[in-house]
Amino acid sequence: MLDKLDKIEKISRRLEPSSSMRHTINTAVLTYAxxxxxxLPETKAYTLPEASANPDWAAPIGDEPVQIETLLNLLAxxxxxxxxxxxxxGHLGYIPGxxxxxxxxxxxxxxxxxxxxxxxxxxPGAVQLENxxxxxxxxxxxxxxxxxxxxxxxxxxxxxxxxxxxxxxxGLKSADIPRSAIYLSxxxxxxxxxxxxxxxxxxxxxxxxxMDDSYRMKxxxxxxxxxxxxxxxxxxxxxTAAAGTTDTGMIDPLADxxxxxxxxxxxxxxxxxxxxxxxLCNPGRKALRGMENSHSLVMDPHKTLFLPYGSGAVLVKDxxxxxxxxxxxxxxxxxxxxxxxxxxxxxxxxxxxxxFRGLRMWLPLKLHGLAPFRAALEEKLLLAQxxxxxxxxxxxxxxxxxxxxxxxxxxxxxxxxxxxxFNRRLVEEIHKDGRVxxxxxxxxxxxxxxxxxxxxxxxxxxxxxxxxxLREKSRMLANQ
Ligand SMILES: *Cc1c(COP(=O)(O)O)cnc(C)c1O
Numbered sequence: 001m002l003d004k005l006d007k008i009e010k011i012s013r014r015l016e017p018s019s020s021m022r023h024t025i026n027t028a029v030l031t032y033a034x035x036x037x038x039x040l041p042e043t044k045a046y047t048l049p050e051a052s053a054n055p056d057w058a059a060p061i062g063d064e065p066v067q068i069e070t071l072l073n074l075l076a077x078x079x080x081x082x083x084x085x086x087x088x089x090g091h092l093g094y095i096p097g098x099x100x101x102x103x104x105x106x107x108x109x110x111x112x113x114x115x116x117x118x119x120x121x122x123x124p125g126a127v128q129l130e131n132x133x134x135x136x137x138x139x140x141x142x143x144x145x146x147x148x149x150x151x152x153x154x155x156x157x158x159x160x161x162x163x164x165x166x167x168x169x170x171g172l173k174s175a176d177i178p179r180s181a182i183y184l185s186x187x188x189x190x191x192x193x194x195x196x197x198x199x200x201x202x203x204x205x206x207x208x209x210x211m212d213d214s215y216r217m218k219x220x221x222x223x224x225x226x227x228x229x230x231x232x233x234x235x236x237x238x239x240t241a242a243a244g245t246t247d248t249g250m251i252d253p254l255a256d257x258x259x260x261x262x263x264x265x266x267x268x269x270x271x272x273x274x275x276x277x278x279x280l281c282n283p284g285r286k287a288l289r290g291m292e293n294s295h296s297l298v299m300d301p302h303k304t305l306f307l308p309y310g311s312g313a314v315l316v317k318d319x320x321x322x323x324x325x326x327x328x329x330x331x332x333x334x335x336x337x338x339x340x341x342x343x344x345x346x347x348x349x350x351x352x353x354x355x356f357r358g359l360r361m362w363l364p365l366k367l368h369g370l371a372p373f374r375a376a377l378e379e380k381l382l383l384a385q386x387x388x389x390x391x392x393x394x395x396x397x398x399x400x401x402x403x404x405x406x407x408x409x410x411x412x413x414x415x416x417x418x419x420x421x422f423n424r425r426l427v428e429e430i431h432k433d434g435r436v437x438x439x440x441x442x443x444x445x446x447x448x449x450x451x452x453x454x455x456x457x458x459x460x461x462x463x464x465x466x467x468x469x470l471r472e473k474s475r476m477l478a479n480q
């Protein structure tokens with residue numbers, strides 16, 4: 001046995017590279033990252049995937065080691081190029097963030113030290129750091145400092161965590177579900193519907209509350225829908241408003257919705273996955289007035305705090321209700337309860353072992369200070385307003401509502417012919433060009449273009465480039 005151990009230990013020790021081996025891989029990886037960032041301004045924001053691309057480029061996984069250069073070459077070829085370059089200033093499509101570099105270093109440190117951030121007993125420091133960030137976010141949105149919260153993988157899981165908490169806080173049992181109702185607008189993010197299904201609430205009554213011309217929920221329509229349901233003997237349970245919808249960037253009337261929720265004793269949830277961090281800048285804070293009156297709130301650091309993907313957050317004003325839904329005791333974890341402790345992430349979320357997400361958030365916030373975050377957010381608001389004005393100066397374009405945040409919806413209306421078909425061709429041309437990436441949606445039955453300024457690298461030059469491309473391509477198509 002000792003012989004065998006000796007032999008396999010030698011192989012198993014390859015998992016701990018020597019200092020000189022570490023130096024070699026570090027240098028290769030850092031050089032790769034440096035090249036990626038240096039070339040970023042000239043790199044396309046979108047590259048159509050090649051139909052002939054080998055889908056098994058990442059295989060095979062074999063017994064023998066492969067050189068780091070070989071692996072990085074594979075990434076450069078198959079990962080960096082095809083699809084949306086989400087780090088690019090020209091990503092003006094979905095709600096991206098860009099991924100600030102210092103967050104990657106936070107992740108690196110979290111991974112090297114590999115502290116266990118799930119429970120206080122294992123790493124008081126990691127849990128304290130994450131709880132401090134929750135407290136900071138709570139303060140930012142006007143929640144009390146002792147609100148509950150968790151750093152999660154994204155807005156979808158954060159919405160799910162809030163909905164499960166709201167379900168249990170209302171004591172909804174299976175028999176209550178078919179007669180209970182939730183209120184939202186047609187612009188609510190689909191992760192809410194998904195969360196309801198995952199939370200066992202598929203049979204709940206979903207009332208789509210009418211919107212005004214600017215895609216904001218109408219408070220009177222909400223009040224009327226709740227009243228009608230009460231009259232019918234149903235159980236109005238939850239209302240969810242968007243602090244910035246993904247589609248149009250518009251903000252539901254948060255204060256008015258909150259007042260109705262309070263009068264009607266409904267759980268008030270705000271989906272601020274995209275918009276809540278705009279509270280860091282003055283105009284954003286004003287636009288988001290009323291956010292503080294909700295019971296739960298979702299915000300995505302991987303969107304408007306510009307962190308890499310995999311960073312969402314949920315806040316719940318009454319942290320006890322989060323614990324009621326998520327705290328669990330297991331025999332093998334009895335040691336973890338022995339110490340006086342802070343609330344652990346495992347007590348307030350579905351996760352146990354988890355990524356120490358706090359470090360990728362804390363390091364950039366401290367290292368850069370808040371000022372550049374505030375400036376970048378206010379800049380995005382101004383860029384949307386700038387685009388909104390400028391696009392109307394190009395012949396043929398019409399716009400949706402004046403932007404509440406940093407999304408603008410617009411489309412080209414050709415002198416003759418089908419507008420939907422024209423805009424579809426226009427976006428195809430823009431994708432083929434690839435210098436910028438925009439996305440589309442359907443509003444009031446019309447195929448519509450979206451401009452979302454969210455990436456921290458996006459400045460006025462990129463918006464001017466988009467305007468130039470739109471002018472050039474629309475003129476070309478109109479003259480065909
Ligand atoms: C992006 C988004 C979500 C979903 O968040 P993920 O982080 O992608 O899971 C939910 N709601 C809104 C308003 C969003 O913009």
